[in-house]
Each structure stands twice: as C-alpha cells, then as structure tokens.
Amino acid sequence: MTNIGRPAEGQNQWYPFMDRPTPSIVDGVMQNPPVIPVHDAAPLPSSARFVVVGAGIHGMSTAYHLAMELERTGKGTGSDVVLIDKAGPGAGATGLACGCIRNLYMTGPLHAILRASVEVWESDPINFGFQQVGYVSIGEENQAEDYVRLNESQIASGYPSDLYTGADAHRFLKGLWPDFKTQNCDVVLHEHRSGYAGTHMVMWGLDQKCRQFGVQRVYGVAVTGYDLDASGSVAAVETTAGRIQCEQVVWVPERGRRSTGSGWAARPVWAAPTPAATPRRAWPCGPTGACWRARCSCRRASTIAPPTGATAPCCTSS
Numbered sequence: 001m002t003n004i005g006r007p008a009e010g011q012n013q014w015y016p017f018m019d020r021p022t023p024s025i026v027d028g029v030m031q032n033p034p035v036i037p038v039h040d041a042a043p044l045p046s047s048a049r050f051v052v053v054g055a056g057i058h059g060m061s062t063a064y065h066l067a068m069e070l071e072r073t074g075k076g077t078g079s080d081v082v083l084i085d086k087a088g089p090g091a092g093a094t095g096l097a098c099g100c101i102r103n104l105y106m107t108g109p110l111h112a113i114l115r116a117s118v119e120v121w122e123s124d125p126i127n128f129g130f131q132q133v134g135y136v137s138i139g140e141e142n143q144a145e146d147y148v149r150l151n152e153s154q155i156a157s158g159y160p161s162d163l164y165t166g167a168d169a170h171r172f173l174k175g176l177w178p179d180f181k182t183q184n185c186d187v188v189l190h191e192h193r194s195g196y197a198g199t200h201m202v203m204w205g206l207d208q209k210c211r212q213f214g215v216q217r218v219y220g221v222a223v224t225g226y227d228l229d230a231s232g233s234v235a236a237v238e239t240t241a242g243r244i245q246c247e248q249v250v251w252v253p254e255r256g257r258r259s260t261g262s263g264w265a266a267r268p269v270w271a272a273p274t275p276a277a278t279p280r281r282a283w284p285c286g287p288t289g290a291c292w293r294a295r296c297s298c299r300r301a302s303t304i305a306p307p308t309g310a311t312a313p314c315c316t317s318s
C-alpha cells in the first residue's frame with residue numbers, strides 16, 4: 001500500500017494514489033469504499049540508465065514509450081527506466097485537466113503532432129478512458145478565415161475535419177442538437193477523431209502499462225537537484241530519498257503554468273539528452289503536443305529516433 005499522504009489542510013482534492021479515509025461500516029454496509037486502485041510504488045534505486053521526473057501525462061507516457069522502445073529495439077528493458085514523482089500519478093495539472101482531446105490550434109505544425117498524440121489515445125481507448133465522440137467548434141463570421149486555415153491544415157495533416165458555413169452550419173448543428181440556437185453560428189468545424197478522456201483513468205492506464213514493462217515507478221519522492229559532471233551533463237539526480245546516478249534525464253513537471261494548452265497529448269517526449277542545470281520546457285518541438293524541450297547540452301545523441309513528423313526535441317534554444 002502506498003502512503004503518499006492526504007490533501008493539505010483546507011483542501012479537498014483527493015487523488016487516486018492517496019490514502020483515503022478508512023471506510024466506516026453502518027448497519028453492516030461499508031460506507032465510502034475505496035474504488036480507485038492504489039499504485040504500488042517502488043523504492044528509489046541507486047542508479048538507472050534513464051530517469052523521468054514527473055508522473056503527469058507527459059512523464060508517464062514518456063516512461064511507457066521509452067520502455068516499449070527499449071524492449072522493441074533490444075537496446076534495454078523497461079526496468080532501465082525510473083519514473084519519479086514527488087506525489088504520484090496525476091498530482092499536477094493532469095489530475096485537474098478537463099480532458100478535452102482536440103486539434104483546434106492555430107499553429108499548423110501542431111496538427112500533425114496532435115494526430116500522433118491521438119493515435120496513442122486510439123491505441124487503447126478503454127484503459128485510457130478515451131471517448132472518441134468528436135469535437136465541434138463554432139465561430140462567428142469574422143473567424144471564418146481562421147477556420148478555413150485550420151480545416152485545410154488539419155486535413156493536410158491526416159486529421160479529418162469538416163467545415164460548414166452559413167446555412168450549412170446551422171443545418172449541421174440542428175442535426176446534432178435540434179434545439180440548438182444557431183444565431184451568430186456562422187462557421188463550424190467538426191473534428192472527427194477528437195473527444196475527451198477521464199484524467200484519473202488515463203493516469204491509471206499509463207501507470208499500469210509502465211508497470212507491465214517493468215518501469216520502476218517511484219512515488220512520494222521529490223527531485224531536489226542535479227549533480228553535473230565536468231562536461232556539464234547530469235551525472236546524478238538528487239532526491240528526498242537519496243541520490244540516483246543516471247545516464248539520461250527527462251524532466252517533465254509543469255513549472256507553475258500551463259504548457260501550450262495542448263498538453264493532453266499522450267505522445268512521448270524524446271528529450272533524451274541529459275538536461276543541464278536548468279531544464280525547462282518551451283515551444284515548439286517534440287511530439288507531445290505540449291511542445292517543449294528540455295534545455296540540454298546536446299552532447300549525447302538521442303538513442304531513440306523521434307516519431308515520423310516530429311522534430312528533434314533538443315537542439316534549439318529559447
């Protein structure tokens with residue numbers, strides 16, 4: 001049983017990995033039974049090839065895909081990957097997200113990235129809690145040009161969407177919702193592959209996939225710093241549970257702000273080179289949809305090629 005604590009004083013936000021209040025029995029019936037599985041965390045090892053920091057959607061997915069890739073290529077095993085979170089899966093922005101999975105972004109290159117992300121959601125919709133119900137966006141006349149651009153870019157990226165304008169837009173909306181008021185609904189974009197997902201469900205699903213691949217999931221341990229070697233690369237990660245030597249680090253925690261709003265992509269981050277002392281995310285690179293890069297020394301080549309269409313995540317500076 002993992003004991004990662006309870007909500008802070010004055011808060012009432014319970015996460016799946018937290019110990020819940022002990023169920024009480026009233027007239028022989030258990031009240032408030034725990035319905036969410038508890039994550040079985042591993043102890044912090046003293047060394048690892050890969051350390052992924054942060055068990056939000058990005059860290060989890062990165063650890064899972066890295067483990068899969070190591071196994072597939074024979075370059076290692078899932079147990080080469082250590083995933084560390086100061087609390088547990090979904091404790092950050094991921095646990096709070098609305099769960100919208102859509103491709104409605106004005107920046108063209110994101111459309112291919114989000115398509116790659118949705119492919120991951122589609123790979124196991126049940127365990128990721130993915131409801132592929134589509135996504136409808138409605139605009140006024142002065143947005144029509146933007147919608148046309150969006151629609152063309154999405155289609156060119158292999159992410160099918162339909163565009164309706166004027167009377168067609170009204171007909172489409174009424175067809176979906178007969179009592180919908182279509183006044184000022186001048187342009188409508190319908191993304192077919194989008195939808196929504198349950199935040200806790202996907203955290204659980206990814207956690208279990210990491211587990212199946214042997215990823216060492218260390219929860220309740222915070223990263224407090226790095227040890228750099230003479231070349232400025234990270235040689236070890238300092239944590240509240242001790243030091244872990246490693247070859248490569250992927251740093252993914254949110255830094256007190258939203259990423260780009262498209263963070264709900266489950267595609268992994270291929271930021272394999274070891275970050276220097278101040279790792280940070282930025283934009284636009286990497287196949288996560290969150291568009292970020294670990295600030296890194298780029299001294300070591302990535303052992304894993306980025307997926308088709310993704311740019312190298314580490315070779316630009318912000």
Ligand SMILES: Cc1cc2nc3c(=O)[nH]c(=O)nc-3n(C[C@H](O)[C@H](O)[C@H](O)COP(=O)(O)OP(=O)(O)OC[C@H]3O[C@@H](n4cnc5c(N)ncnc54)[C@H](O)[C@@H]3O)c2cc1C
Nearest residue numbers: 054056057058086092093094097098099100223253263264
């Ligand atoms: C209210 C809200 C609604 C949103 N709705 C949507 C939406 O509908 N669709 C969408 O695409 N995006 C949405 N987003 C954005 C999306 O949730 C985020 O972009 C995404 O979840 C970020 O995931 P992450 O893994 O990068 O970070 P997080 O989920 O924040 O994970 C970071 C993890 O790092 C851990 N951590 C932090 N510091 C340390 C440390 N020192 N040592 C160890 N661990 C550490 C934290 O405990 C945390 O678990 C929403 C965001 C919010 C806040």
